[in-house]
Amino acid sequence: MNTSVLLQRVGQVDPTRLEDYVAHGGFDALRRALLRRPEKVVEEVKASGLVGRGGAAFPTGVKWEAVARESRTPKYVVCNADESEPGTFKDRVLMEGDPFAVLEGMAIAAYATGASEGYIYVRGEYARAYTLLRSAVDQATQAGFLGDAILGSDFSFHVHIYRGAGAYVCGEETALFESIEGKRGQPRQKPPFPTTHGLFGQPTVINNVETLANVPPLILNGAEWFRSLGPEEAPGPKLFSVSGAVNKPGVYEATMDVTLRELIEEYAGGVRDGGKVQAVLVGGAAGTFVGPKDLDVPMSFSGLRRVGASPGSGAVMVVDERVNMWDVLLRIARFFAHESCGKCYPCRLGTQRQLEIVTRMASGALRYKDFLRLQDLHATMRDASLCGLGQTAGNAIISGLKVMGMGMSDD
Amino acid sequence: MSDIPWEQVDAVIARWAPRGRAGLLPCLEEVQSITGWLSPEVSRRIAEGLKVPLADVFGVITFYGLLYDRPVGRFVVRVCDDVSCFINGSREIVDACRSYLGVEPGETTPDGLFTLETHPCLGRCERAPFMMVNELEFGPITPQDVPRILEEVRKSGAGQEEEGV
Numbered sequence: 001m002n003t004s005v006l007l008q009r010v011g012q013v014d015p016t017r018l019e020d021y022v023a024h025g026g027f028d029a030l031r032r033a034l035l036r037r038p039e040k041v042v043e044e045v046k047a048s049g050l051v052g053r054g055g056a057a058f059p060t061g062v063k064w065e066a067v068a069r070e071s072r073t074p075k076y077v078v079c080n081a082d083e084s085e086p087g088t089f090k091d092r093v094l095m096e097g098d099p100f101a102v103l104e105g106m107a108i109a110a111y112a113t114g115a116s117e118g119y120i121y122v123r124g125e126y127a128r129a130y131t132l133l134r135s136a137v138d139q140a141t142q143a144g145f146l147g148d149a150i151l152g153s154d155f156s157f158h159v160h161i162y163r164g165a166g167a168y169v170c171g172e173e174t175a176l177f178e179s180i181e182g183k184r185g186q187p188r189q190k191p192p193f194p195t196t197h198g199l200f201g202q203p204t205v206i207n208n209v210e211t212l213a214n215v216p217p218l219i220l221n222g223a224e225w226f227r228s229l230g231p232e233e234a235p236g237p238k239l240f241s242v243s244g245a246v247n248k249p250g251v252y253e254a255t256m257d258v259t260l261r262e263l264i265e266e267y268a269g270g271v272r273d274g275g276k277v278q279a280v281l282v283g284g285a286a287g288t289f290v291g292p293k294d295l296d297v298p299m300s301f302s303g304l305r306r307v308g309a310s311p312g313s314g315a316v317m318v319v320d321e322r323v324n325m326w327d328v329l330l331r332i333a334r335f336f337a338h339e340s341c342g343k344c345y346p347c348r349l350g351t352q353r354q355l356e357i358v359t360r361m362a363s364g365a366l367r368y369k370d371f372l373r374l375q376d377l378h379a380t381m382r383d384a385s386l387c388g389l390g391q392t393a394g395n396a397i398i399s400g401l402k403v404m405g406m407g408m409s410d411d
Numbered sequence: 412m413s414d415i416p417w418e419q420v421d422a423v424i425a426r427w428a429p430r431g432r433a434g435l436l437p438c439l440e441e442v443q444s445i446t447g448w449l450s451p452e453v454s455r456r457i458a459e460g461l462k463v464p465l466a467d468v469f470g471v472i473t474f475y476g477l478l479y480d481r482p483v484g485r486f487v488v489r490v491c492d493d494v495s496c497f498i499n500g501s502r503e504i505v506d507a508c509r510s511y512l513g514v515e516p517g518e519t520t521p522d523g524l525f526t527l528e529t530h531p532c533l534g535r536c537e538r539a540p541f542m543m544v545n546e547l548e549f550g551p552i553t554p555q556d557v558p559r560i561l562e563e564v565r566k567s568g569a570g571q572e573e574e575g576v
Binding site for chain 1: 432436463531534535548
């Protein structure tokens, strides 16, 4: 189902002007939240069924509740704006088109959980988003929507903005904390989880940009409304970044029962030059390739699970028949070898070996043993890597080979 | 190499010093925007100012792709060569940059003006093929656009230099 909730103001308001945001209903949700007790706000988010939009799909309300229960202060709300998953650009579109909505979502999260400080960690390559957010924070603080005694209440919340410096792994939540703390952006061992030991070792809510942008409309319209949108298992509006060999690449909003075929043919205007789909990479480089036979699955968790995939960040990269798949797989293998942080060795070595093997195969040397090695690497990285980077580094390679008709039986 | 504008650098360090180590990343980014790259002497100054061990400062610099421990051109040309841009012809864009600049990815032109890099996904897939020159954005572009873009950037760079004198 087509919705226009998250993108309702994108392209409609001037992202540099707070007055424009307020004139379009901005900060109404924060006003409403402040009239309720914090635990009621947490309850509403829990009841809505909202799950994280960054890729891991953890229930947002459950996360907030865990932080709200912590008595240690200060607590933090961190906005993960380090969008670096290849093929994913929805957070950038939100930040560039409606930056105040992200701040409003953060302020509501802070009120609900008792946090006093907020951090936005913006990808280094997103200069425009950074500039707009800076200006948005300044304006919102001056107008009393952020800062001390917000809207005359006793709730205070200060927001800082950090810029990343070119490291994919910093999108992993604990690596992101390390980066803000002035260290190499390497993931921490979990548990403990951020809800108890997050930024600076304190209880921390960390949410993706799109997750936070869901919060104001959810608070305004209520959990029941939110649940009425899309499938039971994953309600609410979702952004999909559709790109590659399509006529109209872009960010599209729909509920998660939308099918891959609808996204490609109806939203993105079909495959370029009337061509045919060879493969679709769902969820970015960390995601999974599905073949042309599987385009009618819905983009929900259960729907994509049927074809061995998951929605991840909502990236949909379309590869048409003109493209040599080996070149695509080579880029994905190179990406992980380059972005592995080097902390844990399954990933550090595994991504290098994977690149060497894929390079060899792409040059035409197909050896049976290399297929076995790739399979083994995939399993080892998935089971033994410290964070999601290594755990998913073999997904696209293995599933890509399968779509190319070179699949092995599962595990 | 030009002299380091220490006054400007020290002002940035002084601003971030109260945050200590948590000020390191933004401090490095801001100083680099002044000095172009993070030389050992600049790094030492930052380490002292923020009271962070110099080894850790080097560790952070070398971890991040956008921080440089070697001199780079005044203009860093970042051509996205990831999946969506590749599908839309990024290889031809890279080739056009190579032939116009006469350097390979990772190298800097002899006049110190341009560094060419191929880059993992820049998050502008709806504008593929896409490239950035410092913070300027270009896309979708064709290989034929490349000489004109880089020529304009070169001229703007020469202009800046004259203004600076």
